[in-house]
Amino acid sequence: MLKTQELTLNMGPQHPSTHGVFRCVLNLDGEYITKVVNHTGYLHRGLEKLAEARTYTQFIPYNGRLDYCSGMMNELAYVMTVEKLMGITEEIPERAQYLRVIMSELQRIASHTIYVASFSLDIAGFTGFMYAFRDRDRALDLIEAASGQRMMPNYMRIGGVAADVDENWFSQLQKLLDDMPASLDEYDGLITGNEIFQARVKNVGIVTREMALDIGFSGPNLRASGVDHDLRRDEPYGIYDRFKFDVPLGEQGDTFDRFVVRIKEMRQSVNIIKQAIKDIPEGPIMAKVPKVIKPPVGEAFHCIENSKGHLGFHIVSDGSTKPYRTRIYSPCFVSLGFFPIVAKGQHLMDAVVTLASIDIVLGEVDR
């Protein structure tokens, strides 16, 4: 009889399918995984500590460095928490509110196209990567035109947004919105409907409804497991209660569902932006906020529907110009806890797909 032994395999931190500098140690019995241990922290910059040494306004650009695929929404979550703390949530001008929604949804499209791209790359489909990046770049061009930066926009302000956009920008946006449904059909034809793709990802990494809630999934990952919950619809923040959109759900919570939910979500984002640009009024883009931001003593927690899930900030103020404590509740960090549970017993090649399917960004995992 042949002698066999367990193999310990180190994956990462420099590995293309770990989406950054994530490392995991896998114990393998042949091709099957018996144990996974996550190692995070390679990108830890201590943002929560840094926030305590910055004024409220100074910390806005740092948020782009959290989840660097959806900078706009990170900033939105942060400024909305500070606004809640200051009690000026109602004073944000209408035009700024609409611009926030348009930018958030544009960013969601940019973030989800990255997901489509990296997911197809992880299962060795390079063509899908190219198609998705083509559309992502158009969304990023618009963000750059509005804010001056492609990925770290620094666009949201406490009390409004930094810059207004003109007619030309809207016509560019309209062109993207007109083309986007066809592009999404293209993804569906090229990737989602592809038989090889389906054979590869269906029934892999199943996360049931109960399990998804228990391990703290949120956003698209939670909805892929069939939980009908979307903060934009259920607890609308900003002006999201004015838009009509569907919340796509998955059926059994496998990697295929997590992929399809995101494609469907992009269609809804296009839908929301279309409604927003129809209604956007003229007017100021900044509320009258003090030059020096000094929230009253107290604390606030606010959560928004980020592209990866619920992104929340818990800010404690001692009445000075700097926050006493800033806690960043990161969806990727919590979701990543699912990997050792789900990957156990899987094939090694399926573990790569499983990890890719929850859309982690290490900037946000490690903070």
Add this chain to the structure above:
Amino acid sequence: MDKIVDREALVGELNQKLGNCAEIFEDNTNQSIKVKPEKIVGVMKELRDNPKYDFKALMNLSSVDYPENFTVVYHLNSISYYHKLTVKVELDKAKPEVQSITSVWTAANVQEREAYDLMGIIFTGHPNLKRILLADDWVGHPLRKDFKLQA
């Protein structure tokens, strides 16, 4: 506006079921209750399983270093009623120890490890209480106020 749980009824029910363990915590959010550290697991189980409250998922687990104590803050959000509740646990400065709620929600596992790593709070009964973001040989807990920021 956030939908908030009726705190008086909740605190009454918790105290009746689990013995004297909870009280209303007054702060600017008006959605906090304070729970004794040794009763936290029972309270969280009750909040999860009681159909009236139905907090099926834990959201945020935060910790604050106040001058007088360490406070662990649990933000709960029900996905069926959409109401919110903040549970606070105040811990002794010299010995910040609280029961781990990993047995209630697996989501607490990584967040408790982070609170241990960065704030130095001991979660008793945690299956794997090790540093998660910093290196294993790191000295100190950076988010404490006595840890000075160095350039």
